[in-house]
Amino acid sequence: MKSWGLAIALVLISAALSFAHPGFLTVPNLINVARQISINGILAVGVTLVLLTGGVDLSLGSVVALAGVVAASTAHPDQYPVVVPVALGIATGALCGATNGLMVTRGKVPSFIVTLGMMTAARGLALVVAKGRPVSNLSTDFTCLGGDVGMVPIPAMILAVIALVTFVVLKNFRLGRYLYAVGGNAEAARASGINIGAIRMFAYTACGALAGVAGVVLAARITTGQPNAGVGYELDAIAAVVIGGTSLSGGVGSVGGTILGALLVGVINNGLDLMNVSSYYQAIVKGVIIVGAVWLDRNRQQS
């Protein structure tokens, strides 16, 4: 299976890094890695659903910011119970996703364009809601969502739950099977009696909702609703998904692969950080990995 190659690569790179820097393979550091990939991981799982249907979602970063700002605006101390900002943040994300979905299915506009538009508009909306300033003074009930429980970071637990649920849905539920079918051959899926519009709506809405979760978690972690947060997050998320083996044309991919992809990039970033390599070089390394992973994968398929 494709993911085994990736898992092996991950193990090898981790081994190499632990030789290069003894501080890498320690529990505190590994927990750090988990914390660092959580936000991107949640986004990556969400966009996996969209990529599986053959579409793309470029609006993730902006939705993260918008959801974070909306949540933060209702998360001041003694304002509402913490359920409210969390629910509002997720709902904001879901609404953005549903809007994307409607334009793609009913409006028949290519997802690249729709989500590009949403990326721009949502960013603007975030600035409007936040009145151009970071939203601060958040209740501790809310901000603790970005913290730890004992040694374990809550964002990482949230990622684990989301990944597990999505994994189960994709493997064992009819909905998951239909997602793969629509991405694999939309016309054949339609001829099989599947409502491809409804399946695509689900993918975009769920992706948006998960971006909302990521936005809430991020706001909690940085203790502000930052309207300029999340710039470029969609590219990191898509990179993780693609490295994990999901095809950009749809119909192929898995949650496991996505998590491995996110881990691979996260581990390498973490290792390079420990070795004090400048973030500029880290960006170059990341670019090489993205292209290299897809190139290797295509080569393997041709043979």
Added chain:
Amino acid sequence: MGGMPLLQFRDLSKSFPGALALDRVRLDVAAGTVHALMGENGAGKSTLMKTLGGLLLPDSGEILFKGRAVRLRSPHDALRLGISMIHQELFPFRDLTVAANLCMGRETTRWFPGWLDHAAMNREAGRLLARLGVPIEPTRRMRDLSVAQMQSVEILKALAHESSVIIMDEPTTALSEREVTALFDAIRDLKQRGVAVIYISHKMDEIFRIADTITVMRDGRHVATRPASELDERELIRLMVGREPAPRVAGPSTTGGDLLEVRGLGRTGRFRDVSFTLRRGEILGVGGLMGAGRSGLANAIYGLAPATTGEIRVQGKCVRITNPADALKAGIALVSEDRAQFGFIPRMSVEQNLTLSSMKTRFIDRRAEAALADEQIRRFALKVSDRNQAVVNLSGGNQQKVIIAKALLTEPEILILDEPTRGIDVGAKAEIHSIITRLARSGKAILMISSELPELLSLSGRLLVMREGSVTAELDPRHTSQEEIMSFAMPS
């Protein structure tokens, strides 16, 4: 006009997985003649022309052009030698002008290399258009033309290349009578200049109007080449079709009640005013040529391309079918003629494809699904390494069996089969035929579209023939012949 033929095919063979498309074809084409190529769907005409046009490489045999053996590895090779092809399906550059399309690849330049001389190209295009009597401005955009006009431009393009061999594949399907006459004048003009025109068409009257020589192909083999003056329509059909019909498979002797009734069904631009009844246990065959509207009919009943007029009744009740889900709910299943587009999800496994149309529960019982898949593999004798093999890697025959099994798992009462054995080897074909008769005997109503006359005759209990969008005949397979079917199928 005497001497060595311009073009010679020597023992050309080509096979595809499971099917022999060309079988040691030998053919001579003389310069300055119009040479018609005729045969049923699947006879090998298009395949033969694709080897000449550089689109396909033959497995064995050779092509001699002006006495020398040539290897045509691409359309570019063919064009350079002077062989050009006008395809049945057009791919014009829609956003460029008529002149730009005509001069594509041979643009005139002035002042320095690469600087396009639009004025000169427009003039040349104007001259060509005038010669063919086509009243189109060279500066109009291709997108704004009608299909007939686009076809005329495409023909002009081939003429402009100054080829010595021009292949025309069904060139007149969208042309009016006036345009056809103009085309034929241009073809006669080409003949005088020594060009060989290979003309593929089903339209008998046109063939007899324009062709000097007629070659008939059947089952990938060359059957006969005669001067047009020595043939008539009856003899031509006999040559095209004349094979022993397969022995009639003992069909179901009793049929039950009306299951499907279709009245005045039509879809704009595809077919119109089709009415028939389909009974339990019956196999209704539908014959006709490509483009006759048979698949349109099938796709309308199944909701893939819904009807715009008429009504459909299942077991007496009127049903509205706007998508495949509606059809499946009404107990109708379709095995489409286009396996690749509508039949299966390529990279999904056999197991997952089999169950795709019949998933009734939200949660998948993986073990039950695996057992079901194994049972279907056994029942239909699917040649797969295991149930997890991707369907795209199966042979055509096995893919088709998967699609049929998938349709049957939806437990339909009415099954529509569109070209069920196209592109399938002899062994799998026989298996699928026995599956079809078994289904009819078990009480299912079957609508079977086929371009293979022996198949239609041996399996159907009743037979409809379609031509250019409407039904032209209802025949009794026991009292008709392949020739009669063809005569109702061919355009007058």
